[in-house]
Amino acid sequence: MSDQERELMNEDRAAELSHRFLEGELDEALAKQFSSVLASDPKAVSAHVQAAALDEMLVGHFERHCEEAVRKAFHAFLQLDEGPRLPATISLKPREPASRTAGWLGRPWVKAGLAAAVALIATGTYLAAPQDVAMVTRLVDTRLANRPETHVGDRLKEGDRLEVTEGLVELTFDHGTVVAIKGPADFQIVSGMLATSRGGRITVEVGERAIGFTVETPSARIVDWGTKFGVGVEGDDTDVVVFDGIVDLHARSSRGRLEPTRLTQGEALRVSRGGELHRIVSVSGSEFPTPHVGNMAASSAPIIAAVNDNVRDGATNKCYQIIQGGLREDAPAYVDRSHQWNGLTADGLPRFLVGADYVMPFNEDKRVEQLRVAVTFARDANVYVIFDGRVPTPEWLISRFEDTGIDIGLDEGPSLTLPDWTTGVGGGQSIDTHFRVWKCVVSKGDHLVFGPQKHDQPPATVSGAMYAIAATAFDN
Amino acid sequence: MPSDAKFLPIFMANEARIRAFIRTLVDDPLAVDDVFQEVALVLWQKFDLYDPLRPFDAWARGIVAKEVLVMRRGKARCPTPFPPNVVVAILDEFERFVASGGMTSERAEALERCVETLPPLSQKMLRLRYGKSMSVKQVASLLGRTIAPTQRALSRIRQRLADCIERRLASVSGGER
Numbered sequence: 001m002s003d004q005e006r007e008l009m010n011e012d013r014a015a016e017l018s019h020r021f022l023e024g025e026l027d028e029a030l031a032k033q034f035s036s037v038l039a040s041d042p043k044a045v046s047a048h049v050q051a052a053a054l055d056e057m058l059v060g061h062f063e064r065h066c067e068e069a070v071r072k073a074f075h076a077f078l079q080l081d082e083g084p085r086l087p088a089t090i091s092l093k094p095r096e097p098a099s100r101t102a103g104w105l106g107r108p109w110v111k112a113g114l115a116a117a118v119a120l121i122a123t124g125t126y127l128a129a130p131q132d133v134a135m136v137t138r139l140v141d142t143r144l145a146n147r148p149e150t151h152v153g154d155r156l157k158e159g160d161r162l163e164v165t166e167g168l169v170e171l172t173f174d175h176g177t178v179v180a181i182k183g184p185a186d187f188q189i190v191s192g193m194l195a196t197s198r199g200g201r202i203t204v205e206v207g208e209r210a211i212g213f214t215v216e217t218p219s220a221r222i223v224d225w226g227t228k229f230g231v232g233v234e235g236d237d238t239d240v241v242v243f244d245g246i247v248d249l250h251a252r253s254s255r256g257r258l259e260p261t262r263l264t265q266g267e268a269l270r271v272s273r274g275g276e277l278h279r280i281v282s283v284s285g286s287e288f289p290t291p292h293v294g295n296m297a298a299s300s301a302p303i304i305a306a307v308n309d310n311v312r313d314g315a316t317n318k319c320y321q322i323i324q325g326g327l328r329e330d331a332p333a334y335v336d337r338s339h340q341w342n343g344l345t346a347d348g349l350p351r352f353l354v355g356a357d358y359v360m361p362f363n364e365d366k367r368v369e370q371l372r373v374a375v376t377f378a379r380d381a382n383v384y385v386i387f388d389g390r391v392p393t394p395e396w397l398i399s400r401f402e403d404t405g406i407d408i409g410l411d412e413g414p415s416l417t418l419p420d421w422t423t424g425v426g427g428g429q430s431i432d433t434h435f436r437v438w439k440c441v442v443s444k445g446d447h448l449v450f451g452p453q454k455h456d457q458p459p460a461t462v463s464g465a466m467y468a469i470a471a472t473a474f475d476n
Numbered sequence: 477m478p479s480d481a482k483f484l485p486i487f488m489a490n491e492a493r494i495r496a497f498i499r500t501l502v503d504d505p506l507a508v509d510d511v512f513q514e515v516a517l518v519l520w521q522k523f524d525l526y527d528p529l530r531p532f533d534a535w536a537r538g539i540v541a542k543e544v545l546v547m548r549r550g551k552a553r554c555p556t557p558f559p560p561n562v563v564v565a566i567l568d569e570f571e572r573f574v575a576s577g578g579m580t581s582e583r584a585e586a587l588e589r590c591v592e593t594l595p596p597l598s599q600k601m602l603r604l605r606y607g608k609s610m611s612v613k614q615v616a617s618l619l620g621r622t623i624a625p626t627q628r629a630l631s632r633i634r635q636r637l638a639d640c641i642e643r644r645l646a647s648v649s650g651g652e653r
Contacts, residue, residue: 032557057579
């Protein structure tokens with residue numbers, strides 16, 4: 001069979017799965033198969049989208065006779081603000097079975113939407129006084145300039161402002177979103193779903209039911225998708241770092257327009273005056289406060305001072321994270337994956353690595369053949385490269401580092417190609433790949449340049465997983 | 477007029493583009509309506525966060541994707557069989573599709589003309605399937621046929637319509653497409 005014939009056969013199969021999906025006739029096994037096809041074939045995704053759109057247009061075409069009824073209902077709805085006509089409380093859960101044949105007015109959402117709107121208008125909720133929306137859940141060495149008598153458990157209302165001169169404040173919104181504010185900072189709650197940050201650094205961990213939670217700064221608007229992200233504001237600059245999930249960053253241009261950019265896990269951007277965007281190459285884990293954790297920073301001085309690479313500004317939004325003193329069991333390995341570092345057995349990681357500073361790189365950078373990563377060290381240090389045992393050792397590693405003969409494990413979480421994988425907890429659990437630890441010693445102020453993961457290999461060989469860089473203080 | 481009153485017209489104007497996206501994710505046609513109902517309320521509740529400079533339907537689809545994933549985690553019966561990476565791939569493709577003129581009023585008009593060119597039996601099958609919300613099995617039963625040939629016939633009709641729409645749009649735009 002030729003490649004063209006095989007491609008046609010795959011297209012036919014994908015189209016059939018798409019049609020059966022739209023008909024509701026895929027069983028679990030076929031649904032899984034379809035999911036794999038969509039994950040690996042952009043053409044199949046495109047065909048599926050077009051098929052669904054055509055189906056929906058056909059529904060619209062054959063249901064057009066209902067439009068006039070909707071129009072009438074809508075006009076009635078618009079006139080409701082002339083005065084209350086319905087009881088003040090209306091149930092918002094008319095969850096009867098949906099039926100297309102009932103037309104627009106028969107659709108439960110129309111009833112629910114109209115009822116909800118009418119209830120709001122009738123009760124005047126939209127004019128209500130500021131509501132309690134959040135609670136102070138943690139204070140660590142905190143001083144608040146405008147509210148010196150703030151305690152854990154205090155309720156906060158819409159409009160409340162926190163001028164934090166030092167320390168950490170953690171708020172938990174009623175819908176579950178947690179905001180950690182690191183002083184000095186100026187933070188204000190506008191509503192349960194909107195806050196402003198005029199200065200300082202915050203980390204926002206958005207609850208599952210609070211999609212759309214928004215942070216406004218002088219130069220940007222950040223809208224979350226159920227995620228964890230950091231926002232740093234200094235003067236006209238806003239830094240946004242996505243630790244998990246997806247956010248939409250809207251940079252405010254000089255004309256006041258908001259230009260959206262989507263940032264995903266591991267990406268970061270700085271918005272400057274006028275809406276200019278710049279890559280943030282690396283952030284230190286201690287720059288942003290960590291929700292649920294009292295410690296504001298690692299106790300010892302940083303060993304890894306800075307990370308840079310040869311990827312141009314504008315070509316990527318990738319941002320390395322330097323985790324100070326953070327290498328331990330189940331430590332996150334990459335900024336763009338949920339993989340974890342572990343010891344190979346229940347004994348855990350080798351003791352010399354525990355508590356090391358380390359860099360979370362991009363696993364996708366394993367494919368960048370010309371990659372150069374430059375790291376600057378703030379102290380005399382033992383530097384470790386943790387390198388995938390499946391991949392031939394590159395010359396740059398052999399020439400500068402010595403093989404310790406010790407392996408650690410990578411416990412791989414879900415990825416694009418293996419979406420169902422999960423991670424275990426603790427050493428020796430769910431290890432997927434062995435990594436060899438290589439070592440060298442550097443002096444304070446040294447720069448080391450690390451080369452590409454993929455090195456003179458034919459494309460068919462395994463690309464493995466990206467290496468990691470760790471460092472401990474060289475005290476002897 | 478309260479700001480809430482602005483929601484319904486904009487939502488109705490974008491209903492098809494939101495519903496179609498839900499259909500790409502949800503494999504049970506009846507559950508599509510349930511998800512649509514839940515999402516409509518979420519959109520309405522969040523409407524004050526909507527930036528009018530941004531297309532409403534794109535904002536809404538973002539929330540739909542997230543809602544579906546949240547439902548997927550929280551319920552015994554998932555509305556979508558797809559993992560997050562596939563949901564995001566479909567969302568991104570849907571945005572490309574809409575940006576390139578998918579589901580415009582011109583396309584709907586082309587569809588209307590193309591349906592008129594179909595043989596009466598084909599039109600009848602579409603009316604039963606899409607206008608009366610019948611399953612393929614019900615359509616087959618009503619027409620006194622077996623399921624597989626009915627399914628194949630509906631597939632051919634859809635393909636014929638898709639080709640007709642593209643031809644018609646190409647001729648309207650002077651062959652540019």
